[in-house]
Amino acid sequence: MVGKIPSGCRPHSEIKKINDHIQWLIEQGITCEHIGDLAAGLCDRLIATGVPIWRASIRMPSLHPMYRGVAANFERGGAIVLENAEHGSETERSFEMTPIFHLLSRGEKTGRWNLAKGEGLQYAELHEFALAGGTDHVISIFEFPKEVALRGLGFSLTSDAPGGFSDDQLAIIQELLPALGLAAYRVAVSKTATEILAVYTGARTSARILAGETRRGMGGSIDAAILLADLRNFTALTEAHQPGEIVGFLNEHFELIDRHVEENSGEILKFMGDSVLAIFPTDAENPQKACKAALASAQNLLKANEELNRERTLNGGPDIGIDVVLHLGEVFYGNVGAQGRLDFTVIGRAVNEASRLEKLCGTLEQPLLLSESFAATCAVPCDYLGAFELRGVSKRADVFRLAGAAP
Template identity: 45%
Template sequence: MSKEISDTAELARWITQSATASDDGESLLKNYSLALVAAGIPVWRLGVSMPALDPTASSFSLIWTSDEGVVLSQTPHGEENEVAFRQSPIQSLLEKSEVFGRWRLDALGVGDPFPVLHEFKSAGGTDYVLYLVAFTPGTALRGVAISFVTREPTGFSASQMAALADLIPALGLAMCKLAFSHTLRHTLGTYLGAATGTHVLGGQIRRGEGRTIWAAILLTDLRGFTALADRQDPTEVVGWLDEHFEAVGEPIAASGGEILKFMGDGFLAVFPVSAPEIHPCIDCESALQAAVAARAANRRLNEMRRARHLPALEVDIVLHFGEVVYGNVGTDRRLDFTVIGRAVNEASRIEKLCGDLDRSILISDSFANRCRYALDAVGSVSLRGLEHSQRVWTLPDGNMPLAHSTA
């Protein structure tokens, strides 16, 4: 905003309009803070903190200061951060079922609670004001904490406090909208994958709605997992499974692939091929490099697990190429956004041969013909449902091969 805000009603309208038109919370908070200062309210620090519905973070915060501008931060899950929250002014208000608190920082004593307030005091703060705004119940996004700190020697005046209070409903509503918008996007990305989540948010939500694509298919399976699960504590087994998924999945995501579905002790990932007529295929080669990196990461994990006297699990990986339908399948009210087709079935049948052929990576003939790497032929195999046998390949000496035509 370039012009000064002369009254709170005008600023409240601007807040709601900006939040409706955009999901850019950082710009909104920056411009709102600057507008407060321009209107004569001596805000040095403005903080917005909300719980997060995220597997890696318990909350996130947007903090504006006149010194540094806006900084976005996340608080990871963990006991240490939970202890810090229990010692915060926010928790104090929640325990008392109150929605407003004010502390004069220049009057804090050494024995006063809330370590964060002493940090603000050390930075020159004199007055701290906190508002809690509750969201609609029923989700982990319970509400937002909005705090203001000034360095003004006399603190916030009565008229300034009234102006801040008048603006809290509009700012709280804006933060509610932003929180649910970001949570929807990130949650869909967590459960469906980033690209697939974007398709769903874009309106592709009807059963049978999809499109035909060419893709490199990567299928994984942990060898010996079923036997391990039968004889070990289930809770421990789940933790081990997550470790292997993390090790194997990270290189795939880093190479541009997307995990579409976890299936017991394995998963299905795809690398969409944008130009199937071009050889060699860059997307297939990315999938091959991801498979090599994934197996290496899993082996490193196994070394660490053996050092802790824990069971190790080898990963089998299959690479295939083909045409698939990418879209929704399921019931009217319960859908799965995935890939369906003959190529997926073929990849699954090849994967079942990894143990019999004693190969941790098997590559179909259709995939091998699209790569410029020299691969080792394993032989011809018969796959259920296919009239003719198919050649399968693997990596020479188990390593990433040099670039060379396989034709």
């Protein structure tokens, strides 16, 4: 059964308690880092005043590309549990079988189910609570501004006390909801900005942006190992496959490149069509370390790409090779672009040279090429392939492959 949560008049002492809770929520909204802190802290405060909370949760939608929602689950006497609901039809079907979805689909903001009387047992979560001794379950929904994709939050409380929550207790909780919503909104917006920026720019770059490096031209020169990866013969694939299939192929290959770059402390700065640009900043005292990391990334991603192609071709899909170039040099790492549209990336002669070197992979029939500066610093056994002219580069480039590498 769904009903309205009651409210009413109360003595001055209760009003003071409510104001204290509101003040605490506002302070936590400014300082805390996750909605789990809000859920645990508020529930502990309410329990201390006699509200028989057994379980509670704050559920919110998410803008993260991997997750459709986030939840902070509280249990009296236990640790807060954080959950991320991934995108996908299975997750959406599961959400459609929840009491919160029931309220949203009916345009209602509050709901209450008497578990002791068998109400709400069609929902798996409430059925589980009832079997474990739950007696009362209430949900309040708080909406955020319409222009924000973070649409709002659902705050649910479960009691295991005989008779559940009193009307006065529920009225107090209802009065706390705006402050809870405001605090959760601030936490969610801050976390969303940090996470989304990291997804679009990379963890290292996003940290610099959030630290204040936002003006055009702001940045500086760094030495870095550069990894440039390009999908081979990708233009021909666009002629033979539909756009949706092409996007799927790109995502598969970019995923494995990103995985092996990140696990070696590198960072992808840019996806350029079917190419990937990543850097491994060097340590002045040990530049070889960055080169070793870049080389490990290149070798691992090429091996993983072979495995991906074997699986795909068994199902009739295309074999898509990757050409990788490793270079070492000085780059400008910072904000480049127009005043209203910036890109935090790397530019410079070394980046241009890496791009030109990549064109030689097909000519030399080698999936992995090393520049002279990279090969010398990395100090691994290499075969010299010759000196080549690069378009737009005045000096011929000495090019290497790993010793014993086959075409």
